[in-house]
Every structure is written in structure tokens, then in C-alpha cells.
Amino acid sequence: MAKGILVFAEQRDGKIKKVTYELLSASKKIANQLGEEVSAVLVGKGVSALANGLGEYGADKVYVIENDALENYTTDAYTNVVADLVKQNEPTAFLLGCSITGRDLAAQVAQRLDTGLLTDCINVAVENGQIVFTRPIYAGKAIITATIPEARPVMATIRPNVLPVDEPQAGKSAEVINVSANVGSIRTTVKDVIRQVSARPELTEADVIVSGGRGMKGPENFKLLEDLADVLGAAVGASRAAVDAGWVPQSIQVGQTGKTVSPNLYLAAGISGAIQHLAGMSSSKIIVAVNKDAEANIFKSADYGVVGDLFEVLPVLTQEIKKLKA
Amino acid sequence: MKIVALVKQTFDSEAKIALEGGKINRQGISLIMNPYDEYAVEEALKLKEKHGGEVTVVTVGPDEATEAVRQALAMGADQSILVNPGTEDIDEYTTAKILAKAVSGLEYDLIIGGFRAIDDGSAQVAGRVAEILNLPVVNMVTKLEVDGGKAIATSDIEGGSAVMEVPLPAVITAQKGLNEPRYPSMKGIMQAKKKPLKKIGLSDLGLDASQVAAKVKVLSYSLPPARAAGKIIPGEPAEAAAALAKALREEAKII
Amino acid sequence: MNFKLTEEQELLRKTVRDFAENEIGPKAAEMDEKEDYDWSLWDKMAEMGLTGIVFPEKYGGAGMDYISYALATEELARVDASSSVVIAAHTSLCSWPIYAFGNEEQKQRFLVPLAEGKKLGALGLTEPSAGSDAGAVKLSAVPDGNDYILNGTKTFITNGGKGDIYVVVVSTDKAKKHRGTAAFVVEKDTPGFTFGKKEHKLGIRASYTYELIFENCRVPKENMLGSDGEGFKIAMATLDGGRISIAAQAVGIAQGAYEQALAYSKIREQFGRPISANQGIQWMLADMHTRIEAARLLTLHSAYLRDAGQSHTKESAMAKLYAAECSMWVTVKAVQIFGGYGYSREYPVERMMRDAKITEIYEGTSEVQRIVIANNILR
Numbered sequence: 001m002a003k004g005i006l007v008f009a010e011q012r013d014g015k016i017k018k019v020t021y022e023l024l025s026a027s028k029k030i031a032n033q034l035g036e037e038v039s040a041v042l043v044g045k046g047v048s049a050l051a052n053g054l055g056e057y058g059a060d061k062v063y064v065i066e067n068d069a070l071e072n073y074t075t076d077a078y079t080n081v082v083a084d085l086v087k088q089n090e091p092t093a094f095l096l097g098c099s100i101t102g103r104d105l106a107a108q109v110a111q112r113l114d115t116g117l118l119t120d121c122i123n124v125a126v127e128n129g130q131i132v133f134t135r136p137i138y139a140g141k142a143i144i145t146a147t148i149p150e151a152r153p154v155m156a157t158i159r160p161n162v163l164p165v166d167e168p169q170a171g172k173s174a175e176v177i178n179v180s181a182n183v184g185s186i187r188t189t190v191k192d193v194i195r196q197v198s199a200r201p202e203l204t205e206a207d208v209i210v211s212g213g214r215g216m217k218g219p220e221n222f223k224l225l226e227d228l229a230d231v232l233g234a235a236v237g238a239s240r241a242a243v244d245a246g247w248v249p250q251s252i253q254v255g256q257t258g259k260t261v262s263p264n265l266y267l268a269a270g271i272s273g274a275i276q277h278l279a280g281m282s283s284s285k286i287i288v289a290v291n292k293d294a295e296a297n298i299f300k301s302a303d304y305g306v307v308g309d310l311f312e313v314l315p316v317l318t319q320e321i322k323k324l325k326a
Numbered sequence: 327m328k329i330v331a332l333v334k335q336t337f338d339s340e341a342k343i344a345l346e347g348g349k350i351n352r353q354g355i356s357l358i359m360n361p362y363d364e365y366a367v368e369e370a371l372k373l374k375e376k377h378g379g380e381v382t383v384v385t386v387g388p389d390e391a392t393e394a395v396r397q398a399l400a401m402g403a404d405q406s407i408l409v410n411p412g413t414e415d416i417d418e419y420t421t422a423k424i425l426a427k428a429v430s431g432l433e434y435d436l437i438i439g440g441f442r443a444i445d446d447g448s449a450q451v452a453g454r455v456a457e458i459l460n461l462p463v464v465n466m467v468t469k470l471e472v473d474g475g476k477a478i479a480t481s482d483i484e485g486g487s488a489v490m491e492v493p494l495p496a497v498i499t500a501q502k503g504l505n506e507p508r509y510p511s512m513k514g515i516m517q518a519k520k521k522p523l524k525k526i527g528l529s530d531l532g533l534d535a536s537q538v539a540a541k542v543k544v545l546s547y548s549l550p551p552a553r554a555a556g557k558i559i560p561g562e563p564a565e566a567a568a569a570l571a572k573a574l575r576e577e578a579k580i581i
Numbered sequence: 582m583n584f585k586l587t588e589e590q591e592l593l594r595k596t597v598r599d600f601a602e603n604e605i606g607p608k609a610a611e612m613d614e615k616e617d618y619d620w621s622l623w624d625k626m627a628e629m630g631l632t633g634i635v636f637p638e639k640y641g642g643a644g645m646d647y648i649s650y651a652l653a654t655e656e657l658a659r660v661d662a663s664s665s666v667v668i669a670a671h672t673s674l675c676s677w678p679i680y681a682f683g684n685e686e687q688k689q690r691f692l693v694p695l696a697e698g699k700k701l702g703a704l705g706l707t708e709p710s711a712g713s714d715a716g717a718v719k720l721s722a723v724p725d726g727n728d729y730i731l732n733g734t735k736t737f738i739t740n741g742g743k744g745d746i747y748v749v750v751v752s753t754d755k756a757k758k759h760r761g762t763a764a765f766v767v768e769k770d771t772p773g774f775t776f777g778k779k780e781h782k783l784g785i786r787a788s789y790t791y792e793l794i795f796e797n798c799r800v801p802k803e804n805m806l807g808s809d810g811e812g813f814k815i816a817m818a819t820l821d822g823g824r825i826s827i828a829a830q831a832v833g834i835a836q837g838a839y840e841q842a843l844a845y846s847k848i849r850e851q852f853g854r855p856i857s858a859n860q861g862i863q864w865m866l867a868d869m870h871t872r873i874e875a876a877r878l879l880t881l882h883s884a885y886l887r888d889a890g891q892s893h894t895k896e897s898a899m900a901k902l903y904a905a906e907c908s909m910w911v912t913v914k915a916v917q918i919f920g921g922y923g924y925s926r927e928y929p930v931e932r933m934m935r936d937a938k939i940t941e942i943y944e945g946t947s948e949v950q951r952i953v954i955a956n957n958i959l960r
Contacts, residue, residue, distance in 0.1 A: 094431050138446075139448065142549055146542050188492045275339070304556050304559060393588070393591070
């Protein structure tokens with residue numbers, strides 16, 4: 001008999017990813033309505049110390065799967081151990097963050113369990129006893145609500161930074177259950193890992209993002225954005241135009257063919273606001289646009305707009321914010 | 327080497343989405359090959375040019391998806407299979423089951439597809455195909471080399487990238503940056519009409535609809551609430567920038 | 582009747598549209614501003630086979646029909662008229678007469694590299710005092726042993742200066758007027774063949790327009806297309822086909838301007854609503870759309886007749902006349918819809934308006950097209 005909501009507790013380098021807390025908070029709400037409990041699965045090497053903290057965010061149980069072979073994410077090993085755990089516990093739903101890892105793992109596990117999977121959801125709720133997910137399609141130009149009526153578990157990945165995190169209940173602990181791992185054979189070998197060293201937050205997790213487009217006119221001018229990012233503690237993003245021009249790496253592209261972000265504040269400088277860009281950032285809470293073209297499409301989506309030369313606006317903005325924050 | 331490229335026909339990214347009778351109105355929407363699948367086809371063709379062999383394009387979709395397949399053939403793919411599932415009520419599970427069945431009837435060293443489609447953006451079909459065929463998968467690949475029964479793939483991972491080695495056959499999904507897809511040449515367009523394009527249905531694969539029935543049920547379609555245009559902060563650039571900083575602090579309370 | 586494009590024609594249209602929007606579009610304004618063409622685009626067009634669409638594969642072409650050629654030309658012009666001019670002058674005015682009137686050896690030597698895009702072609706027909714009156718060419722070719730000696734100048738030559746291969750219409754016997762003409766293929770760097778000044782133009786500014794100067798330029802007899810006396814005939818047949826590509830170019834410019842104006846009318850707000858809510862704008866857009874569609878049908882019909890091997894002199898003239906005038910009219914309206922912004926180089930419609938004008942002039946002015954049409958219906 002299926003029971004409970006299971007959350008994939010994503011961690012990297014010994015730190016729980018924020019989306020895990022978002023998942024737990026959301027799961028707690030639906031579990032309460034369904035009269036079920038919330039559990040989490042934590043996978044890695046030397047991660048058991050992280051398990052208890054998950055209780056404060058709403059996990060009743062935490063399954064810990066530890067193994068040397070699980071230190072870094074591999075599709076094969078993680079699929080094997082997570083799918084086994086899900087099979088044994090038969091949860092009603094299994095939720096993951098829509099990160100690179102979560103998306104990769106979810107597809108494999110869903111297929112192994114012969115179930116459905118809704119990707120990149122922005123809301124989850126209970127309606128008529130069913131868990132209903134909301135997700136954008138066609139690059140955010142339409143929204144669907146959908147369920148998985150029969151197959152179990154119901155599976156979904158949830159877009160990071162969209163759902164709220166409830167205040168943690170200090171001292172609340174979770175039942176920690178160590179699960180022996182049958183890692184199985186890992187067919188891929190990691191030859192090298194290239195980490196992007198950046199003191200700034202990751203785009204998909206950042207609360208504030210400052211992005212530049214064609215109007216930045218050249219790679220050297222991204223310094224203006226970096227200065228602003230420094231005072232805001234923001235991540236730096238870019239539009240496709242800036243990436244295609246070779247000014248900045250593809251890894252910071254926001255939009256349909258780049259990353260989908262939902263920060264509290266998104267500042268678009270010299271970005272015209274093509275639909276492909278909006279697809280990646282329109283779920284941001286506050287959008288600010290700086291563009292010298294008063295007709296630029298971006299102003300239609302912006303909460304605040306400044307029509308003016310970004311080369312004049314950005315330095316002043318950086319100084320003013322520095323003053324306010326001082 | 328024998329390469330299978332998985333492609334999907336999608337709405338043009340510029341398409342304006344409207345609802346009709348509670349569903350997406352497909353009327354007048356121009357259709358394109360999913361851009362990520364273009365990367366996949368291009369990579370397959372480059373591998374073929376380097377190592378010899380052939381490229382087979384496989385798609386699941388209505389008959390009109392022929393256009394996307396023809397484009398792949400015009401780019402240089404050798405043959406193609408279009409499986410029409412006979413219903414629009416399909417999900418990623420359905421598509422993956424059909425693709426895997428169609429591919430299992432072919433010889434292949436490598437299966438390559440886009441890492442996601444720009445319409446539903448679900449990024450799971452290729453991974454599911456790998457699982458069904460019991461093949462290793464490397465997603466979001468930005469660099470690929472094939473050498474002696476194995477592939478070396480650079481893929482996006484959290485916070486960076488990883489270089490992975492994987493034995494063939496394997497499933498690879500293409501991320502932007504892998505290559506610059508070629509435009510079909512005029513000669514290619516002319517030759518495409520002479521290349522095999524096999525149109526089949528579920529029964530030709532020995533499948534019946536119940537075996538591939540969708541797991542996901544869509545309850546409703548809606549359009550996102552329009553973002554209300556906000557306010558333009560007036561004044562000279564410096565003046566406006568100062569006012570903006572103040573508004574973000576005091577009004578939006580966000581910094 | 583069947584108005585449906587074939588699957589190949591649809592794919593070609595889509596392919597050229599994508600190429601034009603992605604590769605040419607971002608450069609169009611700058612090329613216009615600098616009055617210079619980015620020849621890396623030529624290499625890309627050659628790679629795609631846009632440089633020899635209508636010629637058989639054995640001559641390095643794609644073996645497509647004229648409808649395909651017209652579609653490709655329209656799609657290039659929709660984004661950048663100069664690019665369509667480069668292709669049209671190369672294909673219709675240089676490669677085609679070699680294909681139609683050249684012998685096998687000439688086709689192998691000249692047509693194959695032209696169609697493959699390894700060489701760029703041009704036609705030397707117009708002279709300072711022989712424009713529409715092509716029979717009045719003065720550039721003289723005097724036999725000398727196995728060669729001819731060319732003397733004189735050609736003016737307003739599209740692809741001049743950059744072109745590698747020129748079809749040059751000459752007079753071999755002034756007394757016989759147009760029956761005393763011939764067409765030669767002359768290669769760049771032939772001694773005695775130089776370029777004069779580059780023209781600075783109102784529109785299609787990225788395309789090269791040069792004066793050709795022949796001073797005792799020795800060209801072997803084997804470079805003559807057809808036979809002596811056929812120069813005028815070759816020129817006229819060439820222009821018949823050329824008119825289809827100019828018509829397609831005019832349709833493309835108009836379509837590009839119309840789409841810009843349509844999109845702008847929906848986003849530009851005045852008095853609290855988009856200007857497209859005003860009937861005055863709506864009627865302009867409706868008329869633009871209707872005229873473009875009519876021009877396109879005339880153009881594709883003349884291409885269809887050519888593909889069917891039927892006479893299309895009148896139809897090509899009608900298509901070119903109507904499409905050119907449509908293009909001018911539509912682009913003027915597009916600038917009007919954009920208002921002050923339309924007059925600014927920030928937006929592409931003013932470029933399109935400047936580009937449109939030439940379609941009423943070259944390869945036979947609108948007045949000459951009317952003469953051709955009248956001659957056909959009155960005879």
C-alpha cells in the first residue's frame with residue numbers, strides 16, 4: 001500500500017541544497033491534507049550528519065544511503081539505490097528538485113518504476129484527494145495542471161526558488177534510517193570535473209540576478225554588472241544575444257535555451273526582452289529593466305523600468321545601493 | 327558506426343499560444359524541429375563524417391512531423407522512421423516506450439537526442455529510452471568524442487562540467503554548445519525526397535495502445551496571467567538610477 | 582489549379598528564412614551603413630548551394646526549379662535586399678546565360694565554379710548611353726586572329742569589382758545595331774580589363790556596383806557565348822528570367838517591411854492603445870498584405886511558366902512591374918506606420934524603403950515593363 005511523500009534530499013559538497021527545504025515544506029502541506037508522513041532520502045558519502053537537520057524542515061523520516069561509490073552523482077548508482085528504496089517503501093509521491101541532478105535522476109527512476117513524471121513544476125496541491133501539479137509549457141506561454149491518476153509513485157520535479165520554505169522548527173528531529181546500498185555497476189567513469197569557481201550564488205538558486213544583453217556592447221562591460229552583483233550579492237546572467245556574441249559563457253545564459261530562474265529580483269540591462277528570454281525569467285518576483293529603447297519589449301514585463309543608457313545608469317545604481325546598504 | 331538520432335517536432339519558439347475549447351490551439355502554428363534535436367542530428371552527422379556509417383532518424387508524432395524528419399534527411403541523415411501513435415493523448419512514458427521499441431529493431435552504436443524539447447521542456451524521454459534499453463546515458467553533453475567502442479562526453483553538472491567516459495552503445499543528450507547545426511543544403515533538400523521515410527503505427531511495432539498508455543493526465547490548460555507593466559522611473563539616467571535604488575529598497579523592499 | 586508548394590519548396594523556404602534571419606539579419610544594417618558586403622556570407626550561401634539553385638547537379642547546381650529560386654530570393658530580400666541582389670545578379674544575369682547559351686566546355690569552365698559558389702558572377706550590359714536600349718551598346722569587340730579586342734565601358738554593374746566572371750555584351754558591328762552584338766565571358770584580371778569607380782547608391786548599398794573598363798582587352802574567341810550576332814538575343818532572354826528574381830526580391834523587401842510594420846503597430850501605443858487599433862492603420866496593413874500577396878502570385882506564376890518551358894516574357898514583366906511598385910508603396914507605408922522611428926536608422930524600414938526603389942529601375946524600368954506588356958497585348 002502506497003504511503004507517504006518522499007523527497008530527494010539533494011546535497012552537494014556536504015551541504016543541503018535549498019530546493020530540498022522547498023520540497024519538504026510543500027510536501028508537509030500535501031502530506032497533512034492526505035494524512036500521510038513526509039520522508040526524505042539522502043544519498044552520498046559521509047552525509048549522515050545532514051539527516052537530522054531535515055527534521056526541522058518537516059521530514060518525519062530520513063533514509064540515509066551511504067557508500068563510497070555515491071560520493072559524486074552518477075546516473076547509474078543513484079538510480080539503482082534510489083529506485084530500490086522507492087520500490088521498498090512504495091511512497092504515494094516522490095518529489096525531486098528540478099536541478100541538473102534531480103532532472104537526470106527523476107527520468108531514470110520514473111521509467112524503472114513504470115510511472116509518470118511531471119518536470120519543472122511551479123506548484124503542487126491536493127485536489128479531490130489527488131496530488132495536482134502546475135507546470136509551464138511552451139516556454140511559459142501556457143500553464144497546465146496535471147495529475148498521475150493511477151501509476152505510483154506520483155513523480156515530479158519542482159523548479160527551485162519558486163515554492164516558499166517554512167520557518168524551520170528548531171530541535172525537531174527526524175527518524176534516521178540507514179539503508180544499505182546496492183550500488184550496482186556504474187557504466188560511466190568520471191574522468192575530470194571542472195568546477196566553475198565563483199564567489200557568487202548559482203543562477204538557479206540566487207535571490208538576485210543581474211543580467212546583461214546585446215546592449216552591453218562587449219564582454220569588458222560586464223564588469224559593470226559584476227560590480228552591481230557584488231553589492232547585491234547577486235548572480236550574473238546574460239541573454240542569448242550576449243552569449244552568442246561570445247561575450248560570456250553559455251552557462252550563464254537565461255532563457256529558453258539557457259537556465260530558467262526565479263529570483264526575488266531580476267535586473268535586465270540592455271536586454272530587449274525577446275519571448276525566449278522572458279521564458280527563462282518571467283517567474284521572477286520583481287523585474288527591473290534598464291534599456292535605452294523605450295519601446296523594448298522588456299518594459300512590458302518589468303515592475304520598474306529605467307529608459308536610459310545602461311552605461312550611465314548602472315554605475316550610479318551600484319553606488320546608490322552601496323550607500324543604502326551601508 | 328550506426329547512429330540513431332531521436333527528434334521531435336515542436337512549435338516554433340516564436341509561436342503565439344492561444345487556447346481553444348480548453349486546449350492549446352494548434353491552428354496556424356508553424357512547426358520546427360526541436361532545436362536541441364538539431365544539435366543531436368548535427369552531432370550524429372559529424373560522427374558519421376568522421377567514422378563512416380549511417381544515421382537513422384526516429385520520431386514519434388503525427389504525420390505532419392514528416393517535415394522535421396525531412397529536414398534531418400536534408401541535413402544528411404540516411405533514413406528515417408516516423409511512428410504515428412494514432413492519438414494526441416501521449417506523455418513522455420508513451421513516447422519513450424515507442425521510441426525504444428522502434429530503436430530496438432535497429433542496429434546502433436549510439437543513440438543521440440536533444441536533452442529537452444522546447445515545447446513541454448520535460449527532459450526525460452531520452453533518459454527513459456536509455457533505461458528501457460538498459461543503456462548508460464549521459465545528459466546535457468557539450469562535447470563528444472567517440473573512439474574504439476567508447477564515448478568521451480563533457481556534460482553539464484551542478485556548478486560546472488564533467489568529462490565522462492561511457493562504453494557504447496549509449497544514449498547521449500545534446501545541450502546547447504555541442505555544435506552549430508548546419509543548414510540543409512539545396513542539394514540535400516533535393517536528395518531528401520529520395521531517402522527512405524518509413525511511416526508506421528503502433529501495430530507495426532507489435533505494440534498496442536494499452537502498453538504505452540500515458541501515465542500523466544492533463545487536467546487543464548491556461549494562459550499565464552499577464553505581468554502588469556510596472557512603472558517607468560522618469561528622469562535623467564543618474565537621477566532615475568537613484569530613484570530606482572530607493573524604490574527597490576522602500577517600495578519593493580527587496581534590497 | 583494547385584497553389585500548394587511542394588514539400589521540398591516548403592523546406593527550402595524555411596531553410597533560407599532561418600539562414601537569412603540568423604546569419605544575415607544581424608549584419609544587414611551595418612553592411613548598409615558601411616556600403617560594404619560581408620563576403621563571409623557568400624561563402625555560407627555557397628556551402629548551402631544558394632549560388633546555383635536552378636542549375637543541374639552536373640553543373641554544380643542543386644537542380645531546383647525557378648519557383649524554388651524565386652522563394653529563396655524572396656526570403657533573402659525579406660531580411661536583406663543586398664544579399665538577394667548578390668545572388669540574383671550572379672545567378673540570373675551571369676550563370677544563366679552561360680548555362681543557356683554556352684557550349685559544354687564553357688559550362689564546365691565557367692558555370693560549374695559559379696554554381697558551386699567558388700566564383701562570383703556579373704553581367705556587363707548597361708553602358709552610359711545604353712540602358713534600357715540594350716541594342717545600342719557601344720563597347721566594341723574587333724576580331725584579331727583567334728581573339729577579339731574589347732574597348733569601352735560598362736556602368737552600374739552589380740557584383741562588379743568583386744565578381745570573378747563577367748558576361749559582357751559587346752558590339753561587333755555597329756552598322757547592324759542589335760544584330761551586330763555578341764556576348765563574351767571575361768574573367769577578372771584579364772589584361773586590359775579594369776574597374777572604374779564604385780557607385781554610391783540610395784539603396785542596396787551593401788551590394789557592389791562598379792564601372793567596368795575595357796582598354797584593348799584581348800578575349801579569346803572561344804569565350805564567346807553562342808555566335809556572333811546573338812548578343813542582344815542573349816541579353817533579352819537573360820533579362821526575361823532576371824525579371825522573375827527582381828520581382829521576387831521586390832516581394833521579399835515588401836514582406837519584410839510589412840512584417841516589421843505589423844509587429845510595431847501592435848506594440849506601439851498612443852492615446853492609451855496600440856496604433857493597430859486605429860482603422861487608419863488597419864486599412865494600410867490590409868492593403869499592404871493584399872498587394873504583397875498579389876505580387877507574390879504574379880511572381881510565382883511567371884516562375885511556374887518558366888519551369889513549364891512556356892513563354893513568360895509578358896508575365897515576368899507584369900510580375901516585375903507590379904511587385905516593384907508594390908514594394909515601393911508598401912515600404913513607404915511601413916515607414917509611415919513607424920512614424921519618426923521609421924525615419925531613423927535604428928529601425929530597418931527606412932533601409933527597406935531605400936532598397937525597394939531600385940526594383941522599379943534595374944533590369945528594365947517600370948516604364949520599360951509597361952512597353953513589354955503593351956507590345957505583348959497589342960500585337
